[in-house]
Every structure is written in C-alpha cells, then in structure tokens.
Amino acid sequence: MDERGVGLIGALLEQRYRVDALLARGGMSSVYRGLDTRLDRRVAIKVMDARFADDRAFVDRFEREARSAAKIHHPNVVAVHDQGVDKSPNGDLVYLVMELVDGGTLRDLINERGALDVPTxxxxxxxxxxxxxxxxxxxxVHRDVKPENVLIGHGGEGGSTVKVGDFGLVRAIHSAGTTSASVILGTVAYLSPEQVTTGNANSAGDVYSAGIVLFEALTGTAPYTGDNAISVAYRHVNDDVPAPSTLAGNIPPELDDLVVRATRRDMEQRPVDGAAFLSEIEKLRMVIGAPRVPVPVPAPTIADRTMPVSPETIRHSSGVIDTSEAERTVRNAPVVSPAVAPVAPAGATIVRQAPPGGFRPIGPQGTRAMLRTDLDRAGPATEYVPPVSGPFPSQQPQAAPPRPPRNRPPQPPPARKGRGGSIALWSAVAVLVLALVGTSTWWFASGRYRTVPDVAAMARDDAERKLRDNDLDPQIKTERHNTIAAGTVIRTDPAQGQEVLRGDSVTMVVSLGKPKVPEVREGADPTEVEDLIRKQGLQPDRDDGQNRYDDDVEKGKVVSVSPQPGTELNIGERVVIVLSKGPEPKPIPDVRNKTRDEAFQELTALGYTPVEGTAEFSADVEGGRVIRTDPEIGSKIEGDDKTVTVIVSNAVTVPDLGNQSADQAVATLQQLGLQAEIQAFGGGSGRVIGQSPTANSKVAPNSKVVIWVIP
Incomplete structure (x- = not known):
C-alpha cells in the first residue's frame, strides 16, 4: 500500500475529523472512514491528492462545486456535511466530509445476484x-452515473436505502481545466455518445448513463464490453444499445422500449432529464403492474473491504486508532471507484478491484480520461469487441476471432510436367475460392448493410421509393407539424446516415400539416369533442362566458367550437368548446287581474314554477285576482331556479245593504269578513237607509262598514 494513504490514518483534520480507515483511492483523491468528533457521527472523508491541492484555481473550483452539491437536499443523494482545508507543515489537505452509508453498491448487488428481476x-x-x-x-450534471456510484445501505426498521454519490466532482475537474475538448472524461462503459465525441455533458447525458445502468441491472452485464477503453467508447458512438430482452427473459416490451429510448444516440430522442425519465418509470410501473419491493442490501465481498492496515503501520502513523476498526469492512458512500485520474502521468495511482469469481469484467469501469484523438484513430482499427453475453459469462478469457482474410489471390500450386489438366483444374478452384472469399468478405463487411438515405422534406411517395431502392422497408407514421406541408417527410427512425441491415424497417414520419379545428355535431358530449380536439394536436378549453342559450340543444351539451371548424392553428393552440345553457328564458307574462288558477297555468306552461305569496290589498284589483309577480312582469330568470311568486288581491267588495234589516245587513257583512257599525235614527231596529263605504267599494278584510237604519 502507498504510504500516502496510511499516513493519514489517525490524523485529526482541523481538530475535528478523525481519519480512521482507508476505503478507496484513485488518482485524484482518497476516501476514508472517519469520525466527526464534535458531533460523534460516523462520516466519509474524501481527501484531495496533494498534486491537486497545491493548485489554487482547482481548489477554488472544487470548493464551489462542493457548495453546489451540498445544496441538493434530497434523501437519495449522499449528503455533503462539510468542506475544509487542513493546514500543516507537510502541506495542505483539501477534504470533503460526507454521509457514510453502511452497505454496498449496485455493482456488488449485480455481482452477487446477476441479472435483477424487473420489480427490484x-x-x-x-x-x-x-x-x-x-x-x-x-x-x-452528475457526469459519472454508474453502478459503483449507486449506494445501497441499511435503512430504518430493517429496510434499505438507495443513494447516489459523487455529485459535482467531475464538474469540478472539468472546470479546473484538467480536461479539454481533446480529452474524454468519465467511465467509458456508461459514457453518452456526445460525451465521447464532443465532451458535451448535460442532463440528457445523465439519462443515457442511467439507461445503461438499468440495462445492466436487468441483464447482469453492460451492453458494450471489452478490455480496451477506446473500443468501448467507439461502440457508444457507432452502435445502438440493444433491447434488454435480447439478453434476459421476462422483460416487458414497454420496459424494453423505455431502455432503448433512454439510450438513443441522438440525445433529442431521450427523456430530457432525470425527472422526465422518472415520470416514465412511474407510468411504466403502473402499466405493467410491477409490485413495489424492498431493495436487497448486498453482502460485503472482498472487493468491499477496507484495505487492511497492520498494527505496526498504525503505531507509526500520526495518531492512534483501534486496529480492528481499521480492518473492519465498511462501505463508504462517496467512493469514486476509482477516482478520476489522468491516464498518462506515471505517478498516478489507479485502484482497480477485480470482480468476484464467476463474473467477467465489463470493461474499464473507473472514471478516467483518454484522448479523443485515440478514438478517431480507433475507428478503422477497431475490428473486434467482445460480444455482449448473458449475465453469467465464463470466467475464462476469450481469444479474439481471426481477422477476415484479405482479398488477395491465393498462390497457385507449382506446375508439374505433364499435368496440364491438373493446373487448369487447380486454377479454376483458386478462382472459385477467391470469388467465394471476396463475396463473403464483402457481404459480412458491408454488403448486408445499408445507410439510411436522407429523405427529409421529400414527398411521401418519393421517399418510399427511395427507401425501397436502398433495400429498406418503409413504414409510415404521421404527426402534425406547424411549418412542414402535409404529405412531406419530417424525419426517419433510424435517422439518416445510420447503418441498418438490408431489408430492415425504417419509419418515415410524415407531416399531416398544421392542425385544423375539427367538425363537431350539435348536442355532442363535451368529453367526446375534447378528444377530437386533442387528436388534432390542439388544446381544448371551456369558457362559461361564451356559453349560450339554445332551444334545440340540451343544457350542458356542445353547441359549437371557437374558432370555427376547419380553421388552421399551431400545435397546442386553444379551442374553446361552447356549451348550451338550455332554452332561452321567456319573459314573465302579464297575469295581472287574472285569477290565481289562470296565472298559475300560464306561468307553468312557460317553464316557471309559480308559488302563491302573501295576499295584499289593492283598491283597484278584485279579491282573488293577481296584483303582481315577483320577479316582476316582463323580466327573465337566469339559472336553474325558475320560481315566480304570485301576489293575489285580498280586497273585499262592499255589498249593497239598502232596504235590508239591520240584522240582515250585519250578517251579510260578517260573512264577508267585515265589521258593522249601526247608527239608528229613532231607536230600535229598522231598515238600512244608507252605508259607508258605498256599495261596490273595495276595502281591506276586517274593515268597518257604517250603516244607518230607521225604525
């Protein structure tokens, strides 16, 4: 073991963080198990290599990235607790203090179990x-998503937790100038094509790497393997990642399709970022009915164990530590496995742990840098890459297959005297063999492949003809487009320029032109019309202010749409669905002076609900007839409540009491609810000679009528 790693064991960084045991080391940093003595908390301590710690610009950028990573407060992200610089006469030590996860990595789980089932x-x-x-x-952007950075630890109540480590590290290296446009940085087995070709690293690149991780979890192996990093990187750029079901069984087609889309070489065809990929995973889980299962924590293996430190070495270190603690198996959350290391410097230390027996290495797994010019030279030179195999390949090394023979004529056998016929025969055989070899070489090298031609902006029929002329099978898919005319090809899948097998299907996406507002029938259900609008690529909407009365269309059903059917709009524009408010309300009719029953009958016929209100006195309206309505006559009632209150007159018509006896007159008035006041001339009862109010006058109930009588 290098003395640099052991020398820190037992040290106390900034009088707070005790370095207990070395967990892993790469060319840029070493990771230790440690203890925060102030909080009595187990932590992981990543200490930068002295070569980088002396570079002030690098340290500044690294610290900025550490602060950025610490801002990600998420339960599935390894937490960054602290960052600092321990100053000593022997040099400054730049370090990060992070969460310590007790468990293993996804790499350990795959090595332990092989291909994982879909729910896991x-x-x-x-x-x-x-x-x-x-x-x-x-x-x-993470930039280095791989199974080694997916940490699986023990959670509360016997469960488990999954966390992602090393956020911001690679970005700090890139910012510091340790890579350039001519350098490829990352773990080649998981690099996106654009990272290899241009160095462009974005959220879509993380999606690609996550798609490779999902492929490996489902199959037990990465799609591209090989002992040569350049050959693996070359495959990422030039080959399409196969569907997981080509290696493992019981994988739903929907999951196959998602993995293939997440690992498209064209980053525009992948989910745009982690959130989009997660949303598709969640939808897929519901579609295929995958149950939620706990994640198993991998058992510690030899590759997981802390590097052992002898008691003698510990006694000579700068501090004191319990020997058993130094040798204990611990899984550290942010292990870089190994850390980023330049390829060329002789002094760089790259730790590569051999996989457990029974598993073939998937190629260069460590985060590393390599020259992009090496990739350019590797194109024609890369003739063989070990093929993808099942999750449990043989441990025995496989010899590379022989190179195909060159197209040069074989040397004819030496001529013999008297053997003219044999010479001719052998010459014919040689020509035949040469033709067979040449034809076979052409077929397997290039003859069975076709390059997808550029048919974009061509008419559909012309594009189909061109694909067939190239021995390809055109399949048609249509979609709306704001600028490309209907019947014109938008793009192909696979894209133009890609190599496919002769006879393969190539999907042509043909434009349907701009969306048009669909025709709708009156009285249709609103949800039916919404579906029609969405199928056109437009956005249905409702506006109560545009709804209107219609005598023929049931309330709540569709009357029309706005804009008018047939109108061309841009994709996603708004189309308002106009709904019926039912028949237009009729004005309340004039029912004054009509009897109660007549008024009720007329109002009911117009859709109103008449109710009788408290009777009122009117000197102009005969008792039992309508004085007024509430709402008033001539008004319209909006809404569902169509109640109309009818106010009836309670006026009493004073009868003619002349020549009646006083007793008869009193009885008549009492029957009508009126009171009688008798004023007699000469005493005693007699006949009525006068009254007030006069006959046929209208008075309120219980009114007093004065009558004059004479003997």
Missing amino acids: ALAIMEPVLSALAAAHRAGL
Missing part, C-alpha cells in the same frame, strides 16, 4: 432518477 430493478432506478432529477433542477 425499478425499485433501484426510481430513487436514482429522483436524485438525478434533484441535481438537474439545481443546475448540476
């Missing part, structure tokens, strides 16, 4: 993508 793979990917989504929202 989804249970791991959901928290991984949730962590990436949080980073992308914070403006950070």
Whole structure:
C-alpha cells in the first residue's frame, strides 16, 4: 500500500475529523472512514491528492462545486456535511466530509445476484432518477452515473436505502481545466455518445448513463464490453444499445422500449432529464403492474473491504486508532471507484478491484480520461469487441476471432510436367475460392448493410421509393407539424446516415400539416369533442362566458367550437368548446287581474314554477285576482331556479245593504269578513237607509262598514 494513504490514518483534520480507515483511492483523491468528533457521527472523508491541492484555481473550483452539491437536499443523494482545508507543515489537505452509508453498491448487488428481476430493478432506478432529477433542477450534471456510484445501505426498521454519490466532482475537474475538448472524461462503459465525441455533458447525458445502468441491472452485464477503453467508447458512438430482452427473459416490451429510448444516440430522442425519465418509470410501473419491493442490501465481498492496515503501520502513523476498526469492512458512500485520474502521468495511482469469481469484467469501469484523438484513430482499427453475453459469462478469457482474410489471390500450386489438366483444374478452384472469399468478405463487411438515405422534406411517395431502392422497408407514421406541408417527410427512425441491415424497417414520419379545428355535431358530449380536439394536436378549453342559450340543444351539451371548424392553428393552440345553457328564458307574462288558477297555468306552461305569496290589498284589483309577480312582469330568470311568486288581491267588495234589516245587513257583512257599525235614527231596529263605504267599494278584510237604519 502507498504510504500516502496510511499516513493519514489517525490524523485529526482541523481538530475535528478523525481519519480512521482507508476505503478507496484513485488518482485524484482518497476516501476514508472517519469520525466527526464534535458531533460523534460516523462520516466519509474524501481527501484531495496533494498534486491537486497545491493548485489554487482547482481548489477554488472544487470548493464551489462542493457548495453546489451540498445544496441538493434530497434523501437519495449522499449528503455533503462539510468542506475544509487542513493546514500543516507537510502541506495542505483539501477534504470533503460526507454521509457514510453502511452497505454496498449496485455493482456488488449485480455481482452477487446477476441479472435483477424487473420489480427490484425499478425499485433501484426510481430513487436514482429522483436524485438525478434533484441535481438537474439545481443546475448540476452528475457526469459519472454508474453502478459503483449507486449506494445501497441499511435503512430504518430493517429496510434499505438507495443513494447516489459523487455529485459535482467531475464538474469540478472539468472546470479546473484538467480536461479539454481533446480529452474524454468519465467511465467509458456508461459514457453518452456526445460525451465521447464532443465532451458535451448535460442532463440528457445523465439519462443515457442511467439507461445503461438499468440495462445492466436487468441483464447482469453492460451492453458494450471489452478490455480496451477506446473500443468501448467507439461502440457508444457507432452502435445502438440493444433491447434488454435480447439478453434476459421476462422483460416487458414497454420496459424494453423505455431502455432503448433512454439510450438513443441522438440525445433529442431521450427523456430530457432525470425527472422526465422518472415520470416514465412511474407510468411504466403502473402499466405493467410491477409490485413495489424492498431493495436487497448486498453482502460485503472482498472487493468491499477496507484495505487492511497492520498494527505496526498504525503505531507509526500520526495518531492512534483501534486496529480492528481499521480492518473492519465498511462501505463508504462517496467512493469514486476509482477516482478520476489522468491516464498518462506515471505517478498516478489507479485502484482497480477485480470482480468476484464467476463474473467477467465489463470493461474499464473507473472514471478516467483518454484522448479523443485515440478514438478517431480507433475507428478503422477497431475490428473486434467482445460480444455482449448473458449475465453469467465464463470466467475464462476469450481469444479474439481471426481477422477476415484479405482479398488477395491465393498462390497457385507449382506446375508439374505433364499435368496440364491438373493446373487448369487447380486454377479454376483458386478462382472459385477467391470469388467465394471476396463475396463473403464483402457481404459480412458491408454488403448486408445499408445507410439510411436522407429523405427529409421529400414527398411521401418519393421517399418510399427511395427507401425501397436502398433495400429498406418503409413504414409510415404521421404527426402534425406547424411549418412542414402535409404529405412531406419530417424525419426517419433510424435517422439518416445510420447503418441498418438490408431489408430492415425504417419509419418515415410524415407531416399531416398544421392542425385544423375539427367538425363537431350539435348536442355532442363535451368529453367526446375534447378528444377530437386533442387528436388534432390542439388544446381544448371551456369558457362559461361564451356559453349560450339554445332551444334545440340540451343544457350542458356542445353547441359549437371557437374558432370555427376547419380553421388552421399551431400545435397546442386553444379551442374553446361552447356549451348550451338550455332554452332561452321567456319573459314573465302579464297575469295581472287574472285569477290565481289562470296565472298559475300560464306561468307553468312557460317553464316557471309559480308559488302563491302573501295576499295584499289593492283598491283597484278584485279579491282573488293577481296584483303582481315577483320577479316582476316582463323580466327573465337566469339559472336553474325558475320560481315566480304570485301576489293575489285580498280586497273585499262592499255589498249593497239598502232596504235590508239591520240584522240582515250585519250578517251579510260578517260573512264577508267585515265589521258593522249601526247608527239608528229613532231607536230600535229598522231598515238600512244608507252605508259607508258605498256599495261596490273595495276595502281591506276586517274593515268597518257604517250603516244607518230607521225604525
């Protein structure tokens, strides 16, 4: 073991963080198990290599990135607790203090179990993508998503937790200038094509790497393997990632399709970021009915164990530590596995742990840098990359297959005297063999492949003809487009320029032109019309202010749409659905002076609900007839409540009491609810000679009528 790592064991960084045991080391940093003595909390301590710690510009950028990573407060992200510089006469030590996860990595789980079942793979990917989504929202790109950075630890109540480590580290290296446009930085087995070709690293690149991780979890192996990093990177740029079902069984087609889309070479065809990928995973879980299962914590293996430190070495270190503690198996949350290291410097230390027996290495797994010019030279030179195999390949090394023979004529056998016929025969055989070899070489090298031609902006029929002329099978898919005319090809899948097998299907996406407002029938259900509008690529909407009365269309059903059917709009524009408010209300009729029953009958016929209100006195309206309505006559009632209150007159018509006896007159008035006041001339009862109010006058109930009588 290098003395640099052991020398820190027992040290106390900034009089607070005790370095207990070395967990892993790469060319840029070493990771230790430690203790925060102030809070009595187990932590992981990442100490920068002295070569980088002396570079002030690098340290500044690294500290800024550490602060950015610490802003990601998410349960599935390894927490960054602290950052500092321990100053000593022997040099400054730049370090990060992070959460310590007790468990293993996804790499350990795959090595232990091989291909994972679908529910377990989804249970791991959901928290991984949730962590990436949080980073992308914070403006950070992980750049090194791989199974070694997916940590699985023991959670509360016997459960488990999944966390993603090493956020911001690679971005700090890139910002410091340790890579350039001519350098490829990352773990080649998980690099996106754009990272290899241009160095462009964004959220779509993290999606690609996560898609490779999902592929490996489902199959037990990465799609591209090989001992040569350049050959693996070359495959990422030039080959399409196969569907997981080509290696493993019991994988739903929907999951196959999602993995293929997440690993498209064209980053525009992938989910845009971690949140979009997570959303598709969650929808897929519901579609295929995958149950939620706990994530198993991998058992510690030799590759997981803390590097042992002898008691003698510990006694000579700068502090004191319990030997058993130094040798204990611990899984550290932010292990870089190994850390980023330049390829060329002789002094760089890159730790590569051999996989457990029975598993073939998937190629260069450590985060590393390599020259992009090496990739350019590797194009024609890369003739063989070990093929993808099942999750449990043989441990024995496989010899590379022989190179195909060159197209040069074989040397004819030496001529013999008297053997003219044999010479001719052998010459014919040689020509035949040469033709067979040449034809076979052409077929397997290039003859069975076709390059997808550029048919974009061509008419559909011309594009179909061109694809067939190239021995390809055109399939048609249509979609709306704001600027490309109907019947014109928008793009192909696979894209133009890609190599496919002769006879393969190529999907042509043909424009349907701009969306048009669909024709709708009166009285249709609103949800039916909404579906029609969405199928056109437009957005249905409702506006109560535009709804209107219609005598023929039932309330709540569709009357029309706005704009008018046939109007061309841009994709996603708004189309308002106009609903019927039912028949237009009729004005309340004039029912004054009509009897109660007549008024009720007329109002009911117009759709109103008449009710009788408290009777009122009117000197102009005969008792029992309508004085007024509430709402008033001539008004219209909006809404569902069509109640009309009818006010009837309670006036009493004073009868003619002349020549009646006083007793008869009193009885008549009492029958009508009126009171009698008798004024007699000469005493005694007699006949009525006068009255007030006069006959046929209208008075309120219980009014007094004065009558004059004479004997």
